[in-house]
Amino acid sequence: MTEPGPTQGAMPSPASQSSPANPAEASEFDALLNAAVDAIVVIDDDGRMLRFNQAAETMFGFSAAEALGKPLGMLMAPMDARAHQAFVERYKRTGRHNIIGLGREVLARRSDGSIFPASLSVGEAHSAKGRRFVGLMRDLTAQKEAEEEALKHREQMLHASRLTTMGEMAATIAHEINQPLSAIATYTAACQRLLDQGPEARTDIIAALREIGGQAHRAGQIIQRMRNFTRSRESLRRVVVFDDLLEEIRPLAELDARGNRVDLRIVVAPDLPMINVDGVQIQQVVLNLLRNGVDAMGEIPEAERVLTLQAAPTPEGEVRVEISDRGHGVNERVRDRLFTPFFTTKPTGMGMGLAISRSIIAAHGGKLDCSNNPDGGATFFFTLPAALEK
Ligand SMILES: Nc1ncnc2c1ncn2[C@@H]1O[C@H](COP(=O)(O)OP(=O)(O)O)[C@@H](O)[C@H]1O
């Protein structure tokens, strides 16, 4: 079929790779194939390889001589090879195809058996010698690795930012957990005294023990919510309603507000469309904005500290969430810089909250921005597109 092993990279002889009839055209054609960065493989109607360019030799580790005449399936992972075979059979039977002209991802296989991701696009040609398919393959290994690396870095950054948010709330949370713990200590002391009073104190002791159990549960729940919010995780999108996301972080938000003497008011419209989001990331945005609102009101009298969260559908069918405070408002001179990383006006601020929040909302196809309220304070708002109907 083919002469054994022409040296790697040598121009294949016309005998080994079928070429256009005219020799000048043939060598132009070969030069073209071999100059290509992508692996190019021509196969006949039976899926046998007729051409195998230099990029294919490098990519798959087969020489042209080893590949020619063999089925294309040897360049793919077993499952994809079977799928490809079935596709070719179907195409020959029905004339219907699903990849001609389209690129798709396949798992390709090197001569040493190792598997790698590749993009494959296929073209069809009719020559005097019959039907031919031209397959172009590109090794996606480096691209995939870079994508995964970027995704991992992003997840790490989001995680670090959630830890920062919790860090900002640490004092309030510690205070909040301290309350049930002191209650437990008080009830325990009471139980000890009651025990000395003999059998008639039994009902009081039972009541005190129930109280102790309840308080321990309360402290445990606060810790559980913090753990859910701060644990390291992979990004995951699900179709949910905003209300459910909000309910999960509501206790943390209320705790933060209460600890800073802020009156938190939450108004959620009943008919919000479903959204397809990474729930924890959206919760992260909401907590960031609420935290900033709380911070912005640190200097005003306690009675005026009102923070409002409103969620409503827009006429365009999006979900719009607004977080409004009565604090010092946004200084117009720095307005554009608020959303850049590390911009902060707080002595111990990190300046990452808004930058990350905006990137999260943008990644979900929405917008995040702010404006000053006519009667003081700032409103930060974001939109999220409704989930597409399945
Ligand atoms: N609700 C708000 N009112 C006024 N200024 C705000 C508000 N939210 C954010 N800012 C301004 O934007 C800056 C950046 O916020 P952010 O990115 O969350 O970082 P940090 O909270 O660590 O400062 C804040 O330091 C503050 O100057």
Ligand SMILES: [Mg+2]
């Ligand atoms: Mg912040």
